[in-house]
Amino acid sequence: MPGLIKGPAIFLAQFAGDDAPFNSLTSMAEWAAGLGYKGVQIPSFDARLFDLDKAAESDTYCDEVKGICADAGVEITELSTHLQGQLVAVHPAYDAAFDAFAPEAVHGNPAARQAWAVDQVKKAAVAARRLGLDTTVSFTGALAFPYLYPWPQRPAGLIEEAFGELARRWRPIFDAYEDQGVDIGFEIHPGEDVFDGATFEMFLAACNDHRRCRINYDPSHFLLQQMDYLAFIDIYHERICAFHVKDAEFNPDGRQGVYSGYQGWLTRAGRFRSLGDGQVNFAAIFSKLAQYGYDSWAVLEWECCLKSPEQGAAEGAPFIAAHIIEVTDKAFDDFAGGATDRGRIRRMMGLD
Numbered sequence: 121m122p123g124l125i126k127g128p129a130i131f132l133a134q135f136a137g138d139d140a141p142f143n144s145l146t147s148m149a150e151w152a153a154g155l156g157y158k159g160v161q162i163p164s165f166d167a168r169l170f171d172l173d174k175a176a177e178s179d180t181y182c183d184e185v186k187g188i189c190a191d192a193g194v195e196i197t198e199l200s201t202h203l204q205g206q207l208v209a210v211h212p213a214y215d216a217a218f219d220a221f222a223p224e225a226v227h228g229n230p231a232a233r234q235a236w237a238v239d240q241v242k243k244a245a246v247a248a249r250r251l252g253l254d255t256t257v258s259f260t261g262a263l264a265f266p267y268l269y270p271w272p273q274r275p276a277g278l279i280e281e282a283f284g285e286l287a288r289r290w291r292p293i294f295d296a297y298e299d300q301g302v303d304i305g306f307e308i309h310p311g312e313d314v315f316d317g318a319t320f321e322m323f324l325a326a327c328n329d330h331r332r333c334r335i336n337y338d339p340s341h342f343l344l345q346q347m348d349y350l351a352f353i354d355i356y357h358e359r360i361c362a363f364h365v366k367d368a369e370f371n372p373d374g375r376q377g378v379y380s381g382y383q384g385w386l387t388r389a390g391r392f393r394s395l396g397d398g399q400v401n402f403a404a405i406f407s408k409l410a411q412y413g414y415d416s417w418a419v420l421e422w423e424c425c426l427k428s429p430e431q432g433a434a435e436g437a438p439f440i441a442a443h444i445i446e447v448t449d450k451a452f453d454d455f456a457g458g459a460t461d462r463g464r465i466r467r468m469m470g471l472d
Contacts, residue, residue, distance in 0.1 A: 127418035128440035129159030149192035156437035175247035207237035209261030287326035305336035305362035340368035367398030385425035
């Protein structure tokens, strides 16, 4: 029987800041609950909200974190390691940009930065288990993304080597997650080597179909690539373990299309929008997920080039709640049926 999607929940990363109520987990949990959210996805990389190193070592600290959320009336949905996962694999072209995701002590030292990132992602598995969570969400990082377009011609074997190396870096991490009984749901996202279904399959194959390698489903990135985001659920539903509810729109014209002409978010053909303001068909998505028995969280990831985060967060909870399907345990035409009678069935087909 298909399950019931849980929610609404909210990813805290885009809202966290230095001013109250966005500067501590206590105040953010209360803020989220006040808007009608039932769960919070915690960015493990934001020290204002969470201490990952402490959580990986201390049941007492994890109990405190759970207590803070419970007192506010919300549950923890997942831990996010997006920024640390990004640093597991970084092409040199992005070294300077991605140093900002890591402590200053490893800036300018890609090997030390990667070692720190791997340690962080592994600690998240331990912390998740201490918190009673079965899932984390992350990015894969990228070694091949600068070679996305097949011009200039790529040397034969470049993509295969990139995915082989990506898998060599992630397989030990997956094994650490297996030890804890925790999944990693990757947000399939441009800028990562795993940015669509084809690249997820390549990564999965290189990782020997590791069962802890799963998907954080976010339709916004698929709409901006002009993918069939509903068919994606049909194909990969068994690997989907998390769900970012994020909207987007794509409005190509005579000047720009999918690549959006290096424009900023406001003037791009493809841009993220607040829930309900874009083109994603969430009624169909929630129906598909319910059909396949997805029973984990629906988590708002808010990004919008026009609307304020406060308005987006306030509108997000009722939007998600209105789309969650209370899955029935009855057939709508039960009133017209009857008890099973094999003899009657055979007579109806003229077999007796």
